[in-house]
Amino acid sequence: TRSTRPQRLLKAVQKKAIKGDPQSVISTIDYFCRHSEWAMNVGDEKGAILDSVVCEVSPSTALELGTYCGYSAVRIARLLPPGTKLITLEFNPDYAAVARQIIEYSGLQDKICLVEGASGDLIPKMQELFGIKTLDFVFLDHWKDRYLPDIKLLEECQLLRKGSILLADNVICPGTPDYLEYVRNSPRYESKYFKSHLEYTKVEDGLEKSVFLG
Numbered sequence: 001t002r003s004t005r006p007q008r009l010l011k012a013v014q015k016k017a018i019k020g021d022p023q024s025v026i027s028t029i030d031y032f033c034r035h036s037e038w039a040m041n042v043g044d045e046k047g048a049i050l051d052s053v054v055c056e057v058s059p060s061t062a063l064e065l066g067t068y069c070g071y072s073a074v075r076i077a078r079l080l081p082p083g084t085k086l087i088t089l090e091f092n093p094d095y096a097a098v099a100r101q102i103i104e105y106s107g108l109q110d111k112i113c114l115v116e117g118a119s120g121d122l123i124p125k126m127q128e129l130f131g132i133k134t135l136d137f138v139f140l141d142h143w144k145d146r147y148l149p150d151i152k153l154l155e156e157c158q159l160l161r162k163g164s165i166l167l168a169d170n171v172i173c174p175g176t177p178d179y180l181e182y183v184r185n186s187p188r189y190e191s192k193y194f195k196s197h198l199e200y201t202k203v204e205d206g207l208e209k210s211v212f213l214g
């Protein structure tokens, strides 16, 4: 049967990227998605904004919702201080299988913990599973209708503390209107929009950065 898009992306990485070099894995994926086949990675333009927020926060505990092929997990983990780990949740086992191989190829497997399952099931177990109290940084890039219920769940599970940073992809395209309305109007968040473009296209999209005020 025909290969899947994530499998073709993995093959391009194994063929063209330098093993153990996260930047070359990132560049190879961006080249493939721009010149061969579009894929829903955060991409290079929004990825630079993601990088700057990760560097600014320099998180001790970081969570990503929606691994897909592992592109943003590699982007985030390559910037984390030694001894810190990114926990990334993926629902789709086929995506997870490809992401594990891309993460391993980049050499960052010791800085990334990929967990398969639904965010709604896993978030309430995070403190016991990973021995964490609160999260310094959360990157939301999974199903767009899960952003709002999942941050409410993060609040309920007391995984956010005063100053926790949420960064959400695709708030314009495909769009997360209920999430945007919530973080922009809730007194518990200070929100800022970073205008950009849908990965590898000229379509408008952007990232919303929200600080939890406690």
Ligand SMILES: O=C(NCCc1nnc(-c2ccc3[nH]cnc3c2)[nH]1)c1cc(-c2ccc(F)cc2)cc(O)c1O
Residues within 6 Å of the ligand: 040, 041, 042, 065, 066, 067, 068, 089, 090, 091, 092, 095, 117, 118, 119, 120, 141, 142, 143, 144, 146, 169, 170, 173, 174, 198, 199
């Ligand atoms: O759907 C997206 N991303 C989500 C994939 C995913 N990968 N994993 C999950 C998951 C879903 C439940 C989960 N529960 C726990 N982990 C979970 C993970 N969802 C997405 C779509 C687009 C896009 C834009 C324009 C178009 F014309 C077509 C598509 C662009 C993007 O940047 C995206 O991120």
Ligand SMILES: [Mg+2]
Residues within 6 Å of the ligand: 040, 041, 042, 141, 169, 170
């Ligand atoms: Mg996205």
